[in-house]
Amino acid sequence: MRSLLFSLALAALAASFGGSASAQPAGEPLGGEPLVWERVGTVEKADWLAFDADTLYAGIGNISGGRQESAIVSLRPGDDDWSVVEMWDWYTHFDALYFDADRTLFTYRLGSIMRFEAWGGDGAEVNDDAYTVPHRTPSGALVVGINKQPFLAARSTDGGRTWTDHGSPEVPTGMTPVAIVSFPPMPGAPEGRLVAAGFGGVVTSDDDGRTWKPSPFSGGGGLAFSAWAAARVAPGPRDGGHGGDALVLVEGAAGGSGIWRTPDGLSWERVSDFPGRSRYQSRLLAAPDGAVYLYETRTPPENVHRGEVVWRTVDGGETWEDVGAVWGAWSAVPTEIEVGPDGRLWASAVGRDPDTAHLLGGVFRTVEPVVAVGSAP
Numbered sequence: 001m002r003s004l005l006f007s008l009a010l011a012a013l014a015a016s017f018g019g020s021a022s023a024q025p026a027g028e029p030l031g032g033e034p035l036v037w038e039r040v041g042t043v044e045k046a047d048w049l050a051f052d053a054d055t056l057y058a059g060i061g062n063i064s065g066g067r068q069e070s071a072i073v074s075l076r077p078g079d080d081d082w083s084v085v086e087m088w089d090w091y092t093h094f095d096a097l098y099f100d101a102d103r104t105l106f107t108y109r110l111g112s113i114m115r116f117e118a119w120g121g122d123g124a125e126v127n128d129d130a131y132t133v134p135h136r137t138p139s140g141a142l143v144v145g146i147n148k149q150p151f152l153a154a155r156s157t158d159g160g161r162t163w164t165d166h167g168s169p170e171v172p173t174g175m176t177p178v179a180i181v182s183f184p185p186m187p188g189a190p191e192g193r194l195v196a197a198g199f200g201g202v203v204t205s206d207d208d209g210r211t212w213k214p215s216p217f218s219g220g221g222g223l224a225f226s227a228w229a230a231a232r233v234a235p236g237p238r239d240g241g242h243g244g245d246a247l248v249l250v251e252g253a254a255g256g257s258g259i260w261r262t263p264d265g266l267s268w269e270r271v272s273d274f275p276g277r278s279r280y281q282s283r284l285l286a287a288p289d290g291a292v293y294l295y296e297t298r299t300p301p302e303n304v305h306r307g308e309v310v311w312r313t314v315d316g317g318e319t320w321e322d323v324g325a326v327w328g329a330w331s332a333v334p335t336e337i338e339v340g341p342d343g344r345l346w347a348s349a350v351g352r353d354p355d356t357a358h359l360l361g362g363v364f365r366t367v368e369p370v371v372a373v374g375s376a377p
Helices: none
Strands: 016-018 036-039 044-052 055-061 069-075 082-089 096-099 105-109 112-116 124-127 142-148 151-156 164-167 176-183 193-199 201-205 213-218 226-232 246-251 258-262 269-272 278-286 292-297 308-313 321-325 332-339 345-352 359-366
Touching: 044 096, 055 359, 142 193, 151 176, 176 226, 193 246, 201 226, 201 246, 226 278, 246 278, 278 332, 292 332, 308 332, 308 345
Parallel strands: 044 332, 044 359
Antiparallel strands: 016 036, 036 359, 044 055, 044 345, 055 069, 069 082, 096 105, 105 112, 112 124, 142 151, 142 176, 151 164, 176 193, 193 201, 193 226, 201 213, 226 246, 246 258, 258 269, 278 292, 292 308, 308 321, 332 345, 345 359
16 A cells, blocks of 8 residues: 555536436425536546545545546545545555544455554455445444355444454345444344345344344345345434335335335335336435435436436435436446535546546535535434
8 A cells, every 4th residue: 555645636627517307207396406516626436435524535546647546535625626645556446435433444345344543554454255334333333244155244343353244044145235224222122223235135133233134125036136225214304204214225025126114124115116217326315304315327328418316305215306417418327425514415426438438427516505414413
């Protein structure tokens, strides 16, 4: 790993891009006008976003025209330019980053998690079977989904320094969690209940990730039976009365693929069809004011100029509004969507120009705040 580079800045670009207005056909329009986005800086191939307080970090490739470089860059309040924090060669870039307490951070690349006490120096590889960044449970433990049969999760009680693998013979083979959400302590689950979604469906744990049980969506069918995204709705004035429920995007369910909702991980109801086109490339974001955003890719030919589209629900997933494309100039793959401390949405994407095959993409934000960030407890 190369030494820290704190002073290199990338040129900023402030051009704004907006999508055409379109209402969701299964319900009344919820907001009217589409969101308006602007690109921030010239970073390309942005693989992920992560906020640490009011500083935004992004993982990118192809910086400054270099085709064999990847880096973590940061954007601090009031800045329009990105600064490089760490740089690696192409083969050691990371796919996600998670900030935990005391500035401990975890970087994730498919199949491996590294742990840093702080920026700088070499990180320690702490798990080489991971499929997610860590999820902190109500008890304070860290849990990650892994791809290591017969196990499906790993758990740490020492801040991610060491991990213990956990699984259950009740869960069909082929289950690999890619998203984990948690419910607070409840009767029958004094440590809270975990809901893990991924390849093979959805499973739950009532003992803080030690053992797991199948749900109605545990088919063991790999990609044919999957739950690509999950988010727990935050209580707020826009939650439609469903604050605290979890939304999961399910494919291959006997009751129908689509958006399913659960108040506790045990009882489920199907609330809507999937509003977009490409389930595999979707992200779900539960905003602190009770709204939920779905960030997905539409497929050509009918939507070739509206690559990445954002949908919004304010009634617990029952109806969705198309609030426009992040950047409608090309067909891209969404990688992350987050809420900033000022209530603006931030999104990242990767892609290639269909004519030149050059890398495209980057980091975008809404021109105005759209989320009431102070409404959540």
